[in-house]
Amino acid sequence: MATLILAQKATSLAYGPLVYAHYLQDHESDLTVTVEWQDVPEITVGGDKTNVVLRIGDIQVVGAANAVHELAIMSGHASQYTDVADQLPHWLDFTRNELASGDFKQLGQTFETLNRHLTLRSFLAGYTPTEADFAVWGALRANKIFGGNMKSGGAKLGPHLVRWFTYLNGLPCVAEALKGHQRAVESTRNRVDQGNFDIPLKDGALGKVVTRFPPEPSGYLHIGHAKAALLNQYFAQKYDGQLILRFDDTNPSKEKMEFEQSIVEDLRLLGVAADRTTHTSDYFDQLYQYALQLIEDGLAYVDDTDNATMREERGAGIASRRRDETVAENQRRFEEMTRGTDYGLTCCLRAKMSVDNPNKAMRDPVVYRCNVKDPHHIHGYKWKVYPTYDFACPVVDSLEGVTHALRTNEYRDRNPQYEWFFDALKIRPVHIWDFSRLNFVYTLLSKRKLQQLVDEGLVNGWDDPRFPTVRGIRRRGLTIEALKQYILMQGASQNILLLEWDKLWALNKKVIDPVAPRHTAITEQNLCVVNVLDCPALPEARDVPKHKKNPAVGIKKLYTSNTLCLEAEDAAELAVDEEITLMDWGNMIVKRVQRDPATNIVTQVDLALHLDGDVKKTKKKLTWLSMLTPAEEPGLVQCMLVDYDHLLTKKKLEEGDQWQDYVNPVTEFKTRALGDSNLHDLRQGDIIQLERRGYYICDRPSTTESPMVYLIRVPDGKAKSTAAKVNAPPNA
Structure with a gap:
C-alpha cells in the first residue's frame, strides 16, 4: 500500500x-x-x-x-x-x-x-x-x-x-x-468559510444565558464591532437567553448622543435586536459604593502621582509612595476627588492588586478618575468622578445578570484583572469567552486613530467609503446581507488572522449581481464620436431589460441614432472593414477611422449597419451611447465615477510602526463620464452595474440643483478591484 x-x-x-x-x-x-x-x-x-x-x-x-x-x-x-x-x-x-x-x-x-x-x-x-x-x-x-x-x-x-x-x-x-x-x-x-459557532459555553443552560454588547458611544460601529454584536446575539438566541445592549458611557470627554443613536441604527440594520438597552451610567451610584468598599477593605488607594511617573513605576514594578496610606486618608482623598477640588483633580483611585505581577494589567490599575470639564451626555455635570472600563465592566456585568462575557482576545491579559473584582467585592462571577477580532490588511480599526483621520481632514467623516465603519462600507456598496454572511463565516475562532478584503467583496458580488440593473457610461475624456452612415437621423427608442438574466429587475430605454459615442480606448483598437458588435443593438462594419495627427487619438469613426451579422463571431463587443435622444426625453447624464484606495500603504503595521508614516497620499480617484438617460432615475443607495466597468453605488443622485450623478465603485473581490492603487495616477 x-x-x-x-x-x-x-x-x-x-x-x-x-x-x-x-x-x-x-x-x-x-x-x-x-x-x-x-x-x-x-x-x-x-x-x-x-x-x-x-x-x-x-x-x-x-x-x-x-x-x-x-x-x-x-x-x-x-x-x-x-x-x-x-x-x-x-x-x-x-x-x-x-x-x-x-x-x-x-x-x-x-x-x-x-x-x-x-x-x-x-x-x-x-x-x-x-x-x-x-x-x-x-x-x-x-x-x-x-x-x-x-x-x-x-x-x-x-x-x-x-x-x-x-x-x-x-x-x-x-x-x-x-x-x-x-x-x-x-x-x-468549507473549513475556512464556515466558521464554527457551535462552541459550548461553560455552564450554558437553556433559558439562563445572558450576553451583552457594550459599545462606547465615542464613534461609529466598525466591522469589528459588528462581529462582536452578532456573536453575542448568536449565543443569546442559541440558548434561548437574553442580549443586553449596554452603552459604556464612562468617559464624557469622548461620548456623544450622536454616536449612541448611530450605533442603535447600525445594529438595527445588522438585524441585532437587544432584549434590553442599558447604560453603565445607570449604575454610577452602585459603582461609587463599590469603590468605597474597596477603599474600606484596604483594596484601593488614592494616588496623586503624576501620569509620567506612574507609567514609569508601573513598567518597572515599583510601588507608588501612596500605596500604603491609611484607609481614613484614602477616604478623605477620594472625597476630594468626588468634589472635584484642585487637589482631587490631581488624583486617581487605584485597585491594590499587585506591584510587580508579570502581567502588567494587574499592576494596580486605575479604577476611578476625575473629569470636571466635560458634561456627561446624559447626566450633565452631576458627577465629577468616573469609573474606568476595567472596573465598571465586571461590576455591571455581575449586577445585570450577565452569565457570559464575550470579548475579543486583545483583552486576554485583562481577564485576571476582570476576575479579581468578583473576589474583592464578593459579587457573582461571570464566565469569559474571548474570540479573535477582525483584522484587515491596510486597515485601522482603532477609534482613536480613525478619529485622527477625520480630524486631520484625510477623510470626509465617519461614513467615508474608505472607512471600515459599518456606515463607511455600506456607503462603498457592501450589503448588510453580505456583511452578516462574512462575519458568520469567521465563527467564534480564537485564531488571530490578518484578513484580506477580497473574500468579503466577492461575497457581496454574489448578493448584488443577480439584482443589479445594467447601465452604460462612457468616459468623457477623449470620447470618440461615431457616425452610423445608414441609420435614421432621428433617435429611436425601444425597451430592453435592465438585467438579461433577471426580467424582474425591470425595463430601461435604449436609444439608437446616427450619432453615437465610444470609449477612446475602444475606438483606438478599431480597424477599417472590421466587424464589431455594439451591445444591445447589433453588428456594424467599420468604414473609417479618423485620428488627430498631433496626438494619434481617434476622434471620429464611421460605421455601417450590419444587423444580420452573427454577434457570436465578433471579437469586440463594445458599449456605446446615443448622443441624441427625443426632445421630450431626458438626455445623457453627467456622471462622476469615484474609486478609492486603501488609507494605508502597508499591509500590516508591525510593532513600533507609526501609522502616520504609512498614510496613503492619494486615495480618491475620479473620472467624469456620460451615462445613459435611465440614470436620471437613480436614488441614493441604488447599486448598478456599468457594463464592462463594474458595480457602482449611487452616492448622490441627479437633482435639478445638482444634475451630476456621483457613483462609487463597488469592489467585486477580484485582485484588481481590491489591490492597492497607490501607484496609479489620479483621474480627475
Whole structure:
C-alpha cells in the first residue's frame, strides 16, 4: 500500500502521479494508493521542497517524475512494456528539464519536439499509455503557457501534440482524479468559510444565558464591532437567553448622543435586536459604593502621582509612595476627588492588586478618575468622578445578570484583572469567552486613530467609503446581507488572522449581481464620436431589460441614432472593414477611422449597419451611447465615477510602526463620464452595474440643483478591484 501526498496549493499541481495512480488502480486490481491532500503550497522533505511525495512504508519518493516511475515499478505496469523500457528515462528527464522551463521561446521548441515525435505515434513509447505519457501529460497540464495555447485552439502546438494530449485528457481516470482534487479544495474552503459557532459555553443552560454588547458611544460601529454584536446575539438566541445592549458611557470627554443613536441604527440594520438597552451610567451610584468598599477593605488607594511617573513605576514594578496610606486618608482623598477640588483633580483611585505581577494589567490599575470639564451626555455635570472600563465592566456585568462575557482576545491579559473584582467585592462571577477580532490588511480599526483621520481632514467623516465603519462600507456598496454572511463565516475562532478584503467583496458580488440593473457610461475624456452612415437621423427608442438574466429587475430605454459615442480606448483598437458588435443593438462594419495627427487619438469613426451579422463571431463587443435622444426625453447624464484606495500603504503595521508614516497620499480617484438617460432615475443607495466597468453605488443622485450623478465603485473581490492603487495616477 502506498500514500500519494500532494500539495493542494502548489503553483504547479502534480497531475502526473495523481492521474497515473487512478489509472493503475483501474487497471491493476492489486494496487492500492491512498491520496492525501495537504493544504499547503509545498511539502518539505529533508530540506527539499516539492509538490508531491509518494510514501511506501518508510521510503519517501520526492518529485512528480520520480513518483510516476516508482508507481510503474511497484504496480508491475513497467513489466508490461519492457520492449520500450530503454526510452522511458529520456521522457522522465524531458519532464524534469525541458518542461520545467518558463521561457516562452524554449517551451515553443519543446512543444515542437513533442509534436514532431508524435507525428506517426499514438503514444510517446509503445502502443499503450506508459509512465512516460502520464509524466509528460501531467507536466503539460500544469504548464500555464501550454494551457493558454490549448484554450486558443492549439494552433501553435501542432495537431499531433494536441491529438495526443486531448486523448489522455479524456481518460476516465483524469475526470476521477480531478473530482478528488475539487472535493479537497471544497473541503478546505468549507473549513475556512464556515466558521464554527457551535462552541459550548461553560455552564450554558437553556433559558439562563445572558450576553451583552457594550459599545462606547465615542464613534461609529466598525466591522469589528459588528462581529462582536452578532456573536453575542448568536449565543443569546442559541440558548434561548437574553442580549443586553449596554452603552459604556464612562468617559464624557469622548461620548456623544450622536454616536449612541448611530450605533442603535447600525445594529438595527445588522438585524441585532437587544432584549434590553442599558447604560453603565445607570449604575454610577452602585459603582461609587463599590469603590468605597474597596477603599474600606484596604483594596484601593488614592494616588496623586503624576501620569509620567506612574507609567514609569508601573513598567518597572515599583510601588507608588501612596500605596500604603491609611484607609481614613484614602477616604478623605477620594472625597476630594468626588468634589472635584484642585487637589482631587490631581488624583486617581487605584485597585491594590499587585506591584510587580508579570502581567502588567494587574499592576494596580486605575479604577476611578476625575473629569470636571466635560458634561456627561446624559447626566450633565452631576458627577465629577468616573469609573474606568476595567472596573465598571465586571461590576455591571455581575449586577445585570450577565452569565457570559464575550470579548475579543486583545483583552486576554485583562481577564485576571476582570476576575479579581468578583473576589474583592464578593459579587457573582461571570464566565469569559474571548474570540479573535477582525483584522484587515491596510486597515485601522482603532477609534482613536480613525478619529485622527477625520480630524486631520484625510477623510470626509465617519461614513467615508474608505472607512471600515459599518456606515463607511455600506456607503462603498457592501450589503448588510453580505456583511452578516462574512462575519458568520469567521465563527467564534480564537485564531488571530490578518484578513484580506477580497473574500468579503466577492461575497457581496454574489448578493448584488443577480439584482443589479445594467447601465452604460462612457468616459468623457477623449470620447470618440461615431457616425452610423445608414441609420435614421432621428433617435429611436425601444425597451430592453435592465438585467438579461433577471426580467424582474425591470425595463430601461435604449436609444439608437446616427450619432453615437465610444470609449477612446475602444475606438483606438478599431480597424477599417472590421466587424464589431455594439451591445444591445447589433453588428456594424467599420468604414473609417479618423485620428488627430498631433496626438494619434481617434476622434471620429464611421460605421455601417450590419444587423444580420452573427454577434457570436465578433471579437469586440463594445458599449456605446446615443448622443441624441427625443426632445421630450431626458438626455445623457453627467456622471462622476469615484474609486478609492486603501488609507494605508502597508499591509500590516508591525510593532513600533507609526501609522502616520504609512498614510496613503492619494486615495480618491475620479473620472467624469456620460451615462445613459435611465440614470436620471437613480436614488441614493441604488447599486448598478456599468457594463464592462463594474458595480457602482449611487452616492448622490441627479437633482435639478445638482444634475451630476456621483457613483462609487463597488469592489467585486477580484485582485484588481481590491489591490492597492497607490501607484496609479489620479483621474480627475
